[in-house]
Amino acid sequence: MTCMSSTPFRFRLSAVSLDPALGGRTDAAKKREQAVAVFDLLDNNRFTPIEHGGGPYPLHLSLVDRRLVISVTTENGAPVLCHHLSLPxxxxxxxxxxxxxxxxxxxxxxxxxxxxxxxxxxxxxxxxEASALLRERLKSKVEIDQETARRLFTLIHLLFSQELLGRGI
Structure with a gap:
């Protein structure tokens, strides 16, 4: 999928993946919410890792030991950023x-x-409020605008909800 954006091509997300992807236990509404959030995020985002020359960047989100793992690479797979974000x-x-x-x-x-x-x-x-907190918590690693933070929060919330569902909570 190609998305046109007013954001400079070098400082934007080009792909987003979640691990685990929302699977069979998730209802259709959550799957649709994820698809919409990813589409909107890829359509228009600003994502500038601190002290990096530019992308675009594929983003992978996962939960490990109750922490959000944010992995960012270049299009050719070179690591740019791997950050573990505490969620309390x-x-x-x-x-x-x-x-x-x-x-x-x-x-x-x-x-x-x-x-x-x-x-x-x-x-x-x-x-x-949640997206402002996300921007604050990530500011030493990556600069993102409010709309990018809003879409990321939606995806993080869905990922967190999926983990709770998987644990039967």
Missing amino acids: SFRRRFREYRLVCESFANAEARLSPERLEAIDMGRRAIHD
């Missing part, structure tokens, strides 16, 4: 985000558009 500071945001998304999904058929908009505003506020 995100746990409250994961929980809040999951709850508000579930509330929206459960209320979609029975609430007025105004009430649904209020729930969605809450979801966006949590999303913005």
Whole structure:
């Protein structure tokens, strides 16, 4: 897939993969959410590893020992960055985000558009807070804009949710 973007080609993500990929235990809505987040991320992102000359960069996200592993390479596979991000500071945001998304999904058929908009505003506020935290926690390794951080948070949340599901939590 080729995505056109206003972002300089050298400082952007060209591919995104998650390990484990959302598998059979995940519902269709989460798989769709992942596909949309990846599409939007690849369509328009700014991703500038500190002190690196440029990409574009494939990104791989995984969870190892309850830490997020962010692996970035060049297109030819040369390592650029491997960062282990501790997730305790995100746990409250994961929980809040999951709850508000579930509330929206459960209320979609029975609430007025105004009430649904209020729930969605809450979801966006949590999303913005979490993406700001992600930008802060990554600033010594990579510079990303707010929209890139929002899409990354969505993917991290899905990956974290998949791990919890796999452990039966």
